[in-house]
Amino acid sequence: MQAKAGQNKEKMAGKPDDITVIATVLDGDVNAFELLLARYEAPVAHMIAAHVPGQHVTEVAHETFIRAFKSLSGYAPVKPFQNWLTTIAARSCHDFWRERYRRREAPVCDLSDDGQRFMETALAAQSKEVFETLARQDEARELLALVLDHLGPMDRMVITMTYLEERTARETSEMLGISVPNVKVRTFRAKRKLKSFLKRHDIQGGSHES
Amino acid sequence: MTSKEGRMNRNERESIGRLLKATHAHRKEHELTPAWRNSVMAEASRLSRAHTAKTEIERLAPRFTMAAAALSIVALMAATWTFGTLHDTLMSLYTTQALDMTSLPWTSL
Numbered sequence: 001m002q003a004k005a006g007q008n009k010e011k012m013a014g015k016p017d018d019i020t021v022i023a024t025v026l027d028g029d030v031n032a033f034e035l036l037l038a039r040y041e042a043p044v045a046h047m048i049a050a051h052v053p054g055q056h057v058t059e060v061a062h063e064t065f066i067r068a069f070k071s072l073s074g075y076a077p078v079k080p081f082q083n084w085l086t087t088i089a090a091r092s093c094h095d096f097w098r099e100r101y102r103r104r105e106a107p108v109c110d111l112s113d114d115g116q117r118f119m120e121t122a123l124a125a126q127s128k129e130v131f132e133t134l135a136r137q138d139e140a141r142e143l144l145a146l147v148l149d150h151l152g153p154m155d156r157m158v159i160t161m162t163y164l165e166e167r168t169a170r171e172t173s174e175m176l177g178i179s180v181p182n183v184k185v186r187t188f189r190a191k192r193k194l195k196s197f198l199k200r201h202d203i204q205g206g207s208h209e210s
Numbered sequence: 211m212t213s214k215e216g217r218m219n220r221n222e223r224e225s226i227g228r229l230l231k232a233t234h235a236h237r238k239e240h241e242l243t244p245a246w247r248n249s250v251m252a253e254a255s256r257l258s259r260a261h262t263a264k265t266e267i268e269r270l271a272p273r274f275t276m277a278a279a280a281l282s283i284v285a286l287m288a289a290t291w292t293f294g295t296l297h298d299t300l301m302s303l304y305t306t307q308a309l310d311m312t313s314l315p316w317t318s319l
Contacts, residue, residue, distance in 0.1 A: 030258045034251055041242045049240040057240040062250055069254045123225050135232035144233045163227070164234040198226055 018081040026073055033069060040082060041065075044089050051093035051160055053145070060096050064089045090157065090175040097153035115143055150197055151190050158183055159190040 016024070016035070024032040041061065048060045067088050075084055122134040134140060148156050154176070161172040162183065169183040176183070 028258070028262075030251070030255050033254050034247070037247050037250060041247065045240045045242050049237055050234065054238055054240060058242065058246050061242060062246065062253075065250045066253055066257070069257065119226075119229070122229050131229070132232060132236075135229060136236045140229065140233040141237070144230055147230065160234070164231050166231075 019077055022072055022075060022081070025069075036068075036081070037065060040085055043082060044085060047086055047089050048093060050165065051090075051157065052096050056096065060089075060092050063095075064092045067092065087175050087177075090161075091177065094153055094157050094176065097156055101153055115139065115146065119143060147194060147197060150193060154178070155186050155190040155193075158186040159194070162187045163191065 018036065018039075021032050021035050025036075044064055045057055045061050048064065049057050052060050064085070068085055071088075075081065118134075118137075118139040122131060122140065148160070151159060157176055158172060161167045161175065162169060167175075169180045169187070173180045173183045178186075
């Protein structure tokens, strides 16, 4: 949305639209690709940061744009360029996790006592403000990472998109290149895993309405 | 809040879900640097050059094929001609040898 508004502004300022830029790149002017980078690096980085650890965002973003450059001739302007790019970014994130899980030697850790205590505190928070403050802490991020580490690469991507980001099954299926029923099955399975993980640690919830 | 049977009720699950969602929503933003952009552009240029070289070879490929085909035809013609004359040469050699061998006993007599 942000990039789209920016693009409209650029169009008003006489800058070429995405289709023109792509045609220029395909004609052999590689430097025109920088315009696409400038337009979309922020939304792509934002999207990637939601799926991979902070220290890996740059490499996955790099991979995304290089993949986009390589398959630029295959882009059909039936959907906005940003959507196409986001799909590539989602698949790059999935590949990142696949590679990462393949290399993983040690089994996934369980929730530490500190983590468990933090979760209890967060869930027992009486006001929304305290809850929000706790959700911004590093412990919360570590906890989320730990919970997601218990899922496979594809289930992890699916649960992040459908549950944490509340995207539709159709949208998720298009971004990850899997069918809608597959997304639904994976979401169900991942939620069940998540529940059993929380149950195993006897995590207690609480009301934190302001 | 966990019930006696160890089962979580709906409110608890929602609270946990809300914590995870809030944590996810508050993730750190990542700013890409100009150095990052330069590295992407450098790789794109490298790929473009490699692609240009590849397409150049692909463009010349039919000419290479034509040249190879022409060379093969010439080689085949030369071989046919050589084998054709080779037969005659061999025959004349055998005949000469046979004549020599038969004339040899007469000269010794």
